[in-house]
Amino acid sequence: MQSTDSPLVMIVHGGAGNVWPQYHTAAVDGCENAVSAGWQILQRGGTALDAVEAAVRVLEDDEAFNAGIGSVLNAQGEVEMDAGIMDGATLHIGAVAAIRGVAHPISLARRVMEASVHHILAAEGAERFAAAQGFTIIPNRQLITDRRRRQYEKRVAGQEGDTVGALALDIAGNVAAANSTGGVFYKLAGRVGDSPLAGAGFYADNRWGAVATTGQGEHIMRVGLAWRAMQALEEGATAQEAADRALAVLQERVPDARAGLIVLDRAGGIGIAHCTRDLPTAYWLSGAGRPVSALRA
Numbered sequence: 001m002q003s004t005d006s007p008l009v010m011i012v013h014g015g016a017g018n019v020w021p022q023y024h025t026a027a028v029d030g031c032e033n034a035v036s037a038g039w040q041i042l043q044r045g046g047t048a049l050d051a052v053e054a055a056v057r058v059l060e061d062d063e064a065f066n067a068g069i070g071s072v073l074n075a076q077g078e079v080e081m082d083a084g085i086m087d088g089a090t091l092h093i094g095a096v097a098a099i100r101g102v103a104h105p106i107s108l109a110r111r112v113m114e115a116s117v118h119h120i121l122a123a124e125g126a127e128r129f130a131a132a133q134g135f136t137i138i139p140n141r142q143l144i145t146d147r148r149r150r151q152y153e154k155r156v157a158g159q160e161g162d163t164v165g166a167l168a169l170d171i172a173g174n175v176a177a178a179n180s181t182g183g184v185f186y187k188l189a190g191r192v193g194d195s196p197l198a199g200a201g202f203y204a205d206n207r208w209g210a211v212a213t214t215g216q217g218e219h220i221m222r223v224g225l226a227w228r229a230m231q232a233l234e235e236g237a238t239a240q241e242a243a244d245r246a247l248a249v250l251q252e253r254v255p256d257a258r259a260g261l262i263v264l265d266r267a268g269g270i271g272i273a274h275c276t277r278d279l280p281t282a283y284w285l286s287g288a289g290r291p292v293s294a295l296r297a
């Protein structure tokens with residue numbers, strides 16, 4: 001059941017970085033699982049917003065990724081997570097920063113968007129909001145996996161995938177973007193990255209398309225990476241051109257940058273660019289019988 005009004009598009013990524021060889025298959029398979037979850041919603045006539053939330057929840061549940069369970073640990077050996085979501089139809093935003101004890105930060109971000117008058121809630125305030133909204137608060141240790149504990153004990157940084165993200169275009173022509181992350185390994189407690197920041201970590205506007213970025217948040221924020229790609233779309237670039245142009249600005253202005261992004265234009269085109277070795281992705285486009293996935297573009 002597909003209208004010809006708008007092509008359907010679902011695209012996800014599993015984080016820019018150097019994915020350890022033993023996780024290559026898990027990263028690609030995990031992206032396929034996530035894109036399939038979102039795609040099923042789009043195919044049933046569901047919204048882009050529901051699709052990106054569903055896809056990111058799958059990635060948050062998957063220990064292969066640095067989001068939700070399996071998030072990297074901060075300098076105190078704890079998980080603190082950021083997430084953001086944006087509705088391209090209304091430009092409404094919901095985000096959470098430096099939160100603990102929530103299995104699906106993306107759903108809490110969406111709740112901030114839909115049940116509060118604010119756009120970003122952080123730390124204890126966000127956790128109190130979560131509890132008041134009926135979210136189950138779990139002991140933070142349940143989010144810590146053996147792999148991340150070993151990484152912390154050995155202080156092995158710089159080999160990890162980063163933020164996960166998803167973009168969708170639904171049958172009504174609405175776009176949405178979503179991001180979720182454990183941030184960077186061994187960060188200071190309270191550090192917030194780009195992922196909950198519209199214009200840096202994500203953006204969505206039905207007039208042009210949607211963007212989700214990934215990588216070192218301190219690099220991404222400096223150039224407003226998501227917004228750079230949106231600007232290129234506004235100027236008439238295709239999704240791939242927009243991704244390439246935004247990344248080129250980042251590399252010019254922040255030469256040691258470590259980042260990537262996915263882009264969706266409102267005609268249904270997609271773009272993928274990264275300056276890390278890997279960026280696992282999967283996408284599913286109208287007319288295709290199955291998703292396309294890869295470890296790197």
Ligand code: GLY
Binds near residue numbers: 162193194214216
């Ligand atoms: N892009 C994720 C972070 O820097 O927190």
